[in-house]
Amino acid sequence: MTPTTNSPTTPRPPRRRTVLAGIGAVPLATGATTVTREAPRPGRAAGHAPATLLRGAGLVVTMDPALGAGDLGTLEHADVLMRDGRIAGVGRRLPAPAGARVVDVSGMLVLPGFVDLHNHLWQSSIRGGCHTQDLYGWLAGCNRATLPRIGPQDMYRFVRLAALDALQAGVTTLVDWVHPIPFDTSEQYIRALDRTGLRFVYAMAQNTADLDLVPRVKKELLDPLPLASAQVAVHAGMDRLDPLRRSREVARDLGLMINSHVLEHRGDRAQEPIRSLRTTDAFGPDLLMNHAIHLTDDEIAQVAEADVRVAHCPLSNMRLGSGIIRLPEFARRGVRTGLGHDGGTNDTSDMFGVMKAAVGLQRALHQNAEVHPTIPAVLRMATLGGAECVHMADQVGSLTPGKRADVLVLDPGTLNFAPRFDWLGQIVLNGQPGNVSHVYVDGRARKERGKLVGVDTAEVVREAERAAARVRAGA
Numbered sequence: 003m004t005p006t007t008n009s010p011t012t013p014r015p016p017r018r019r020t021v022l023a024g025i026g027a028v029p030l031a032t033g034a035t036t037v038t039r040e041a042p043r044p045g046r047a048a049g050h051a052p053a054t055l056l057r058g059a060g061l062v063v064t065m066d067p068a069l070g071a072g073d074l075g076t077l078e079h080a081d082v083l084m085r086d087g088r089i090a091g092v093g094r095r096l097p098a099p100a101g102a103r104v105v106d107v108s109g110m111l112v113l114p115g116f117v118d119l120h121n122h123l124w125q126s127s128i129r130g131g132c133h134t135q136d137l138y139g140w141l142a143g144c145n146r147a148t149l150p151r152i153g154p155q156d157m158y159r160f161v162r163l164a165a166l167d168a169l170q171a172g173v174t175t176l177v178d179w180v181h182p183i184p185f186d187t188s189e190q191y192i193r194a195l196d197r198t199g200l201r202f203v204y205a206m207a208q209n210t211a212d213l214d215l216v217p218r219v220k221k222e223l224l225d226p227l228p229l230a231s232a233q234v235a236v237h238a239g240m241d242r243l244d245p246l247r248r249s250r251e252v253a254r255d256l257g258l259m260i261n262s263h264v265l266e267h268r269g270d271r272a273q274e275p276i277r278s279l280r281t282t283d284a285f286g287p288d289l290l291m292n293h294a295i296h297l298t299d300d301e302i303a304q305v306a307e308a309d310v311r312v313a314h315c316p317l318s319n320m321r322l323g324s325g326i327i328r329l330p331e332f333a334r335r336g337v338r339t340g341l342g343h344d345g346g347t348n349d350t351s352d353m354f355g356v357m358k359a360a361v362g363l364q365r366a367l368h369q370n371a372e373v374h375p376t377i378p379a380v381l382r383m384a385t386l387g388g389a390e391c392v393h394m395a396d397q398v399g400s401l402t403p404g405k406r407a408d409v410l411v412l413d414p415g416t417l418n419f420a421p422r423f424d425w426l427g428q429i430v431l432n433g434q435p436g437n438v439s440h441v442y443v444d445g446r447a448r449k450e451r452g453k454l455v456g457v458d459t460a461e462v463v464r465e466a467e468r469a470a471a472r473v474r475a476g477a
Contacts, residue, residue, distance in 0.1 A: 051445035115174025117388030120342025239273030340388030
């Protein structure tokens with residue numbers, strides 16, 4: 003089932019009040035034609051993408067209950083209009099503006115792009131490596147052993163490979179936790195991210211002596227890019243109070259979130275990471291904690307009270323034998339939680355696999371098929387929930403008109419997905435990256451008819467293989 007693109011069928015553009023009505027102006031009902039909202043505060047745009055109308059989707063999952071049925075806001079046989087990089091309308095029988103591209107998505111599924119809350123893209127260089135090791139063994143044998151051998155140009159090749167892998171699998175917003183690297187390597191890292199067309203958050207970790215690179219990278223490399231933003235990445239622990247405190251000061255001066263690995267391994271308990279984050283005044287809604295597996299009841303209560311956010315990386319946690327996060331307790335306390343791939347120990351990009359693992363781990367552990375996260379809950383974690391964790395829910399994560407147009411089209415007419423029974427369940431339990439037919443970021447097509455736009459994937463792979471050979475030769 004392949005979407006087709008045709009010339010516009012309605013030559014006269016609709017009036018602005020039809021497409022961008024105020025909140026609640028057009029209630030969703032049988033036969034409704036448009037459901038729209040007032041736009042959030044405008045962000046920067048990388049020029050205007052052409053207007054695109056996704057026509058006749060079998061199911062639109064808006065992630066906005068005001069735009070459809072149920073908690074996920076589902077709407078059958080509906081259209082999605084993207085204009086000027088934003089969602090301009092969601093509803094049935096939307097008129098196509100003059101000059102718009104009309105893409106026939108009959109029988110297909112449309113939903114917001116996935117938000118990957120935690121990654122290390124450079125670790126594509128060590129995919130499959132140290133597969134008999136736990137976290138500490140993997141860090142010593144693969145991570146720390148490889149990073150110093152990667153020069154700027156080869157860093158570009160590894161990051162581009164992994165970023166394109168994420169994009170083609172439906173990730174439209176990605177948070178990358180970047181280990182300390184020189185400025186010229188950061189230039190190539192960010193260049194690779196920017197060239198993919200992803201919306202990305204560059205979480206910078208630097209040694210204390212090089213903390214001045216954080217504001218420099220932000221000002222010179224990230225601020226000029228419309229789809230880029232920054233965080234300050236840190237290592238938490240009572241033995242690191244001074245660098246942690248100084249990093250917190252840099253983050254506060256720049257108005258950035260703090261991003262830290264916390265209690266991924268049971269051995270991390272000795273470092274008292276929660277205590278260190280509280281001591282340095284880093285514990286609050288501007289903190290994103292990755293993994294957070296081995297928290298006590300009291301620590302979960304502290305996380306909830308402080309509105310700390312959490313990135314859950316189930317495939318990585320399984321691969322390293324790290325443990326199972328206490329997601330049901332997090333949910334009961336109202337902790338904001340999203341999903342992440344986690345670089346080299348996820349080994350590839352597959353948010354469908356991440357969602358399925360997040361559901362399956364809890365069901366197996368609790369022997370309860372109704373435990374959190376349910377299918378709707380994990381779909382929200384992969385989209386709007388992730389956006390909420392990094393204060394981007396006013397921009398992305400749902401198909402609410404006015405938000406940036408980060409959109410996926412899924413093809414269910416495949417051997418792994420068909421026949422239709424329960425499409426929401428099938429997205430999580432049957433979906434694969436190969437079902438991602440179209441990807442739009444800021445309204446621009448980055449993948450169409452199952453192919454990345456303007457990308458020679460064979461050459462990207464060849465360049466990464468050559469880079470890997472050089473890294474191995476320098477071992």
